[in-house]
Amino acid sequence: MATYKLLLLAGDGIGPEVMGEVKRLIGWLDAQGIARFETEEGLVGGASYDADKVSITDATMAKALAADAVLFGAVGGPKWDPVPYEVRPEAGLLRLRKDLALYANLRPAICYPALAESSSLKPEVVEGLDIMIVRELTGGVYFGEPKTITDLGNGQKRAVDTQVYDTYEIERIARVAFDLARKRRNKLTSMEKRNVMKSGVLWHEVVTQVHQREYKDVALEHQLADSGGMQLVRWPKQFDVIVTDNLFGDMLSDIAAMLTGSLGMLPSASLGDIDPTTKKRRALYEPVHGSAPDIAGQGAANPIAMLASFGMALRYSFDMGELADKLDAAIAAVLAKGLRTADLKSEGLTVVSTSQMGEAVVKELQALHA
Ligand code: NAD
Numbered sequence: 001m002a003t004y005k006l007l008l009l010a011g012d013g014i015g016p017e018v019m020g021e022v023k024r025l026i027g028w029l030d031a032q033g034i035a036r037f038e039t040e041e042g043l044v045g046g047a048s049y050d051a052d053k054v055s056i057t058d059a060t061m062a063k064a065l066a067a068d069a070v071l072f073g074a075v076g077g078p079k080w081d082p083v084p085y086e087v088r089p090e091a092g093l094l095r096l097r098k099d100l101a102l103y104a105n106l107r108p109a110i111c112y113p114a115l116a117e118s119s120s121l122k123p124e125v126v127e128g129l130d131i132m133i134v135r136e137l138t139g140g141v142y143f144g145e146p147k148t149i150t151d152l153g154n155g156q157k158r159a160v161d162t163q164v165y166d167t168y169e170i171e172r173i174a175r176v177a178f179d180l181a182r183k184r185r186n187k188l189t190s191m192e193k194r195n196v197m198k199s200g201v202l203w204h205e206v207v208t209q210v211h212q213r214e215y216k217d218v219a220l221e222h223q224l225a226d227s228g229g230m231q232l233v234r235w236p237k238q239f240d241v242i243v244t245d246n247l248f249g250d251m252l253s254d255i256a257a258m259l260t261g262s263l264g265m266l267p268s269a270s271l272g273d274i275d276p277t278t279k280k281r282r283a284l285y286e287p288v289h290g291s292a293p294d295i296a297g298q299g300a301a302n303p304i305a306m307l308a309s310f311g312m313a314l315r316y317s318f319d320m321g322e323l324a325d326k327l328d329a330a331i332a333a334v335l336a337k338g339l340r341t342a343d344l345k346s347e348g349l350t351v352v353s354t355s356q357m358g359e360a361v362v363k364e365l366q367a368l369h370a
């Protein structure tokens with residue numbers, strides 16, 4: 001059996017709590033002889049700052065580059081509000097994304113049948129929902145230069161962020177999205193703001209060209225991103241795959257999370273290109289949520305987004321799609337039995353802790369595997 005090298009970066013707040021449940025799952029897979037992972041752990045975010053005064057060390061970056069995949073928890077929290085901007089916890093995550101060239105961020109929003117009642121929207125709006133947001137992850141306003149705050153000397157300061165996109169960046173993320181749409185319901189919606197932003201004009205032009213040249217069989221639609229956000233809460237089932245830039249993708253995926261019941265449900269995969277020599281794809285898997293300082297340390301976090309992110313690793317990095325399907329089925333079964341962490345609406349149901357939820361998922365997986 002192949003052994004895969006995993007780097008676990010749990011981070012801050014609830015990061016270590018939800019990562020603990022992935023470790024439980026990995027331990028079980030190993031004990032059963034189902035899959036074998038060689039795991040190594042490292043510091044990132046505030047935890048790394050506390051130890052080394054940087055949000056990720058060069059040594060940890062080197063381990064990330066050498067791993068078959070990185071599993072990432074979450075970073076940040078009020079404790080680190082005073083630290084210099086360059087070494088704030090979030091900078092560690094941004095460096096990982098940039099240096100590993102993880103330009104394609106896949107954020108699936110699936111409403112499990114048992115959770116249709118948990119959404120803040122009406123059950124008929126969300127039940128059966130299965131959409132995929134493809135967020136460009138290494139460009140746009142997150143990384144564009146200049147990025148400055150200048151003192152104007154008259155009691156005023158000026159802050160500048162720069163949104164930059166080149167043709168190749170839009171082409172490659174569009175291809176990822178079109179390829180996914182082909183394997184799903186064959187529909188892609190591209191979102192930008194070409195009515196206000198030059199980068200939106202280019203985004204629209206390039207996505208249209210890629211469609212015309214390579215993907216005429218996929219139905220393509222364009223929506224302005226503000227209206228797209230409205231459509232996501234009005235009637236989300238109109239969408240199959242959505243492709244959008246780094247900042248819009250960040251916001252739209254948090255919105256989409258609430259369609260599934262909680263931010264604690266949404267996993268993600270951040271993927272780079274396949275290296276022509278090693279034939280391996282650089283990848284990092286992380287929940288969409290943050291470090292949730294308001295509930296950290298209480299054992300109350302929902303571990304499903306983190307567990308499902310590991311499921312995406314099984315699917316996209318390790319060619320274990322069948323096992324990933326079983327993990328999804330185990331999560332669905334646990335929810336169907338009425339187990340809920342506190343973030344999910346739970347009248348009359350059993351509220352469980354992070355570890356009880358993780359344990360229940362492994363137990364269900366065991367039953368499915370028998
Ligand atoms: P957040 O995602 O941490 O929390 C938003 C709300 O959702 C909170 O009420 C929180 O309790 C709840 N929540 C989130 N995940 C949950 C889970 N798994 N189970 C139950 N409830 C959950 O966002 P925030 O509060 O805006 O940010 C807190 C910190 O996290 C900030 O420093 C931010 O920069 C950082 N952040 C990090 C990441 C990341 O590491 N990938 C992502 C988003 C935010």
Ligand code: IPM
Pocket residue numbers: 076090093094250288290
């Ligand atoms: C996310 C987070 C990150 C982002 C932060 C923590 C840098 O919000 O992954 O959604 O803005 O991309």
Ligand code: MN
Pocket residue numbers: 250251254288
């Ligand atoms: Mn976000």
